[in-house]
Amino acid sequence: EPEVTQTPSHQVTQMGQEVILRCVPISNHLYFYWYRQILGQKVEFLVSFYNNEISEKSEIFDDQFSVERPDGSNFTLKIRSTKLEDSAMYFCASKTSGRNEQFFGPGTRLTVL
Amino acid sequence: SQELEQSPQSLIVQEGKNLTINCTSSKTLYGLYWYKQKYGEGLIFLMMLQKGGEEKSHEKITAKLDEKKQQSSLHITASQPSHAGIYLCGAGVPASKLTFGTGTRLQVTL
Numbered sequence: 001e002p003e004v005t006q007t008p009s010h011q012v013t014q015m016g017q018e019v020i021l022r023c024v025p026i027s028n029h030l031y032f033y034w035y036r037q038i039l040g041q042k043v044e045f046l047v048s049f050y051n052n053e054i055s056e057k058s059e060i061f062d063d064q065f066s067v068e069r070p071d072g073s074n075f076t077l078k079i080r081s082t083k084l085e086d087s088a089m090y091f092c093a094s095k096t097s098g099r100n101e102q103f104f105g106p107g108t109r110l111t112v113l
Numbered sequence: 114s115q116e117l118e119q120s121p122q123s124l125i126v127q128e129g130k131n132l133t134i135n136c137t138s139s140k141t142l143y144g145l146y147w148y149k150q151k152y153g154e155g156l157i158f159l160m161m162l163q164k165g166g167e168e169k170s171h172e173k174i175t176a177k178l179d180e181k182k183q184q185s186s187l188h189i190t191a192s193q194p195s196h197a198g199i200y201l202c203g204a205g206v207p208a209s210k211l212t213f214g215t216g217t218r219l220q221v222t223l
Contacts, residue, residue: 004155031208043156043201045210056210091155100144100163100207106155 002026004105006092012111013082021077021108023092031095032075033102034067036060036088043091049075082112115140117202117214125220131190134217136202138183145185146203146211147176156201159187189219197221 005024013019025032034046047057049067066078075094079086089109093102116139126132136145144163148156160169165180173190189196199218203211 033210035211042215043203043211043213045212048208048210050208055208058210089153093156095208101146101158101161102211103158104148104156107153109153 004092004094004103006090006105006108008108009106010109010111012113015084015112016081019079019082019110021079021090021092021110023075023077023094023105024073025075025092025094026096026103027073029094029096029103031055031097031102032067032069033093033095034077035091035093035104037091037107038085038088046077046090079110082110084112086110087112115204115212117204117212119200119202119214119217121217122215123218123220125222126192127222128193129191131188132192132219133189134187134200134219136185136187136214138204140183142178142180142183142185142204143206144204145176145178146205147185147187148201148203150199150201150216152199159200192219192221194221194223 007022032049037043047061048055064080068076089107091107092105095102118137120135146161147159150156162178168177175188178185199216201216202214205211
């Protein structure tokens with residue numbers, strides 16, 4: 001069964017460094033999302049992406065964040081200058097146009113030191 | 114903004130027992146999603162409800178939507194250790210962001 005994949009599974013970085021989290025959505029899906037979950041807290045929406053542009057973003061998704069679909073299969077989240085409070089589990093999700101459910105990847109655990 | 118409150122926050126049940134988890138929304142529900150998360154892992158989609166009064170089942174898990182009460186319930190019959198995890202309800206209109214509840218941690222004892 002097709003699934004969303006994410007790499008790396010765990011990323012450790014120093015504060016101020018740039019990180020790129022990668023996602024491969026399910027192949028026929030057209031809607032893409034990033035969410036994050038700080039340890040012990042709710043899953044929070046960051047951004048949604050459709051037709052090669054951001055369709056919606058949250059207050060969390062400030063100028064330090066960007067998303068890109070560099071080719072036909074990858075969907076990336078870049079954090080330009082990481083902060084301690086960016087430490088969280090980052091989930092990618094995708095959705096096809098014919099159905100409403102979003103399918104989530106296994107997540108990337110980002111640790112900022 | 115929409116808030117989703119889940120109850121209970123945590124639950125310990127003996128294997129074979131039934132249980133119910135509730136999710137109450139502060140606003141009108143246009144779509145209600147149930148996901149399961151194992152600690153430190155991704156979210157596994159269980160089912161989605163859209164219409165008032167709708168009820169769906171998958172194996173031993175049944176979810177219902179009460180549109181008037183802005184509430185959904187998830188019922189597990191004859192629980193098994195494999196049901197252990199964190200159950201999350203999420204709400205959103207199609208293609209838009211999902212807002213998630215606080216989660217219910219379920220433990221199933223032998």
